[in-house]
Amino acid sequence: MDVNATVVITLEVVLDANLMHGTKLTNNATAFGTNAYPVWDEWNTAVIAGPRLSIEKAGPTVSYPGGVITYTIAVHNIGSEAAYDVQVTDTIDLSLVEYVSSTPIGSISIDKITWHLGTLGKGAAALITLTVKARETLQNGATIRNIVEVAWKDYIGQTYPMERYEWITHV
Secondary structure: OOOOOOOOOOOOOOOOOOOOOOOEEEEEEEEOOOOOOOEEEEEEEEOOOOOOEEEEEEOOOEOOOOOEEEEEEEEEEOOOOOEEEEEEEEEEOOOOEEEEEEEOOOEEEOOEEEEEEEEEOOOOEEEEEEEEEEOOOOOOOOEEEEEEEEEEEOOOOOEOOOEEEEEEEEO
16 A cells, blocks of 8 residues: 555445434554554444334225225334334314324314324334315315324434325315
8 A cells, every 4th residue: 555545445234123212332543564553543424223114004095075084194113212202283174174083082273183192112012093074065186185294202202203194185
């Protein structure tokens, strides 16, 4: 190797999915050669792990005035730790649909339906079934737009960016 030359070695690793948040990983590297003193370095990395939720909504893409529409909302914890204070909010224009029921029961405020799901363990999932009825006064060509979001915290109360999903039903 020439004097003042640099060699870059890139190492890519896959971490065990069970590593806990804050685990310290230490990488030690040593270089040596003929007629040279060995050199070494150490690099520490803290694992940033935690809950990570995904959300999806499914239902009919077409309905009619007065039609009953059933949506299914699925929330999955795809992260490495439990998610706490899990809250799902569905924004749907209640001037276009009438709330019929949901399992579990949600609370309604203006154009939002909210479900408090509590704790969702690592690898766990929760399903919400929402039934609404398209208002009889809807005209053909109307669009019922739903935006569903999930918010959560980790074990120390840190919040994470919301995940969201959009579903459209045409009348």
